[in-house]
Amino acid sequence: DAEITQSPRHKITETGRQVTLACHQTWNHNNMFWYRQDLGHGLRLIHYSYGVQDTNKGEVSDGYSVSRSNTEDLPLTLESAASSQTSVYFCASSDGRRGPINEQFFGPGTRLTVL
Amino acid sequence: AQSVTQLDSQVPVFEEAPVELRCNYSSSVSVYLFWYVQYPNQGLQLLLKYLSGSTLVKGINGFEAEFNKSQTSFHLRKPSVHISDTAEYFCAVSSGYSGGGADGLTFGKGTHLIIQP
Numbered sequence: 731d732a733e734i735t736q737s738p739r740h741k742i743t744e745t746g747r748q749v750t751l752a753c754h755q756t757w758n759h760n761n762m763f764w765y766r767q768d769l770g771h772g773l774r775l776i777h778y779s780y781g782v783q784d785t786n787k788g789e790v791s792d793g794y795s796v797s798r799s800n801t802e803d804l805p806l807t808l809e810s811a812a813s814s815q816t817s818v819y820f821c822a823s824s825d826g827r828r829g830p831i832n833e834q835f836f837g838p839g840t841r842l843t844v845l
Numbered sequence: 846a847q848s849v850t851q852l853d854s855q856v857p858v859f860e861e862a863p864v865e866l867r868c869n870y871s872s873s874v875s876v877y878l879f880w881y882v883q884y885p886n887q888g889l890q891l892l893l894k895y896l897s898g899s900t901l902v903k904g905i906n907g908f909e910a911e912f913n914k915s916q917t918s919f920h921l922r923k924p925s926v927h928i929s930d931t932a933e934y935f936c937a938v939s940s941g942y943s944g945g946g947a948d949g950l951t952f953g954k955g956t957h958l959i960i961q962p
Contacts, residue, residue: 763949763950765949765952770954771954772849772851772935772952772953772954772955773889773935773950773952774952775949775950775951778949788949789951820888820889822889833891833894834891834950836881836888836889836890837888838887838888839887839888
């Protein structure tokens, strides 16, 4: 079955370190998204991609970057981790070719703690 | 710009009672509306969506929602809840296509549904 996976599921790092969170989907979806979830804020969009070599900034993109070298993967990099980036991170994908809006499928999440 | 307001952060309900989770949105363009559910320590799962057509939308697990354009609302309802419905519920809005692909979703802050035996 097609799926979307994230790794690692849990990560503890120190302030100032570079961290990369992986997202891999086997749906062959062209759209991929990264969100962060914080208590009292719901989910907020960090970055998104419409296809290979395409990336776009979301609502809370400062301090984060993404790259899309193939259809399946959209890694999220924290260039210099800060305590404010302690959060749960969700990756999602959707098939934008099948109509104006299609369901986004979410991964299980990565819990990141920055000490 | 678009936004979503979920009016209740927490809703306690007795088992087998009806429930309504409220959602209001604001947008300057046509919108597509969604309800997602998040069970403890899991990702989000789509409950239902409104794209066009009938304003009453039925979803999985017995949930339904009604799109009301004049009230800019998309409230979620279930006539009889079960213990297994205990979860976080998120309302979300999208304005659709931008630059050739689907926009990311704008989420509300979530409503924690607590089912009491």
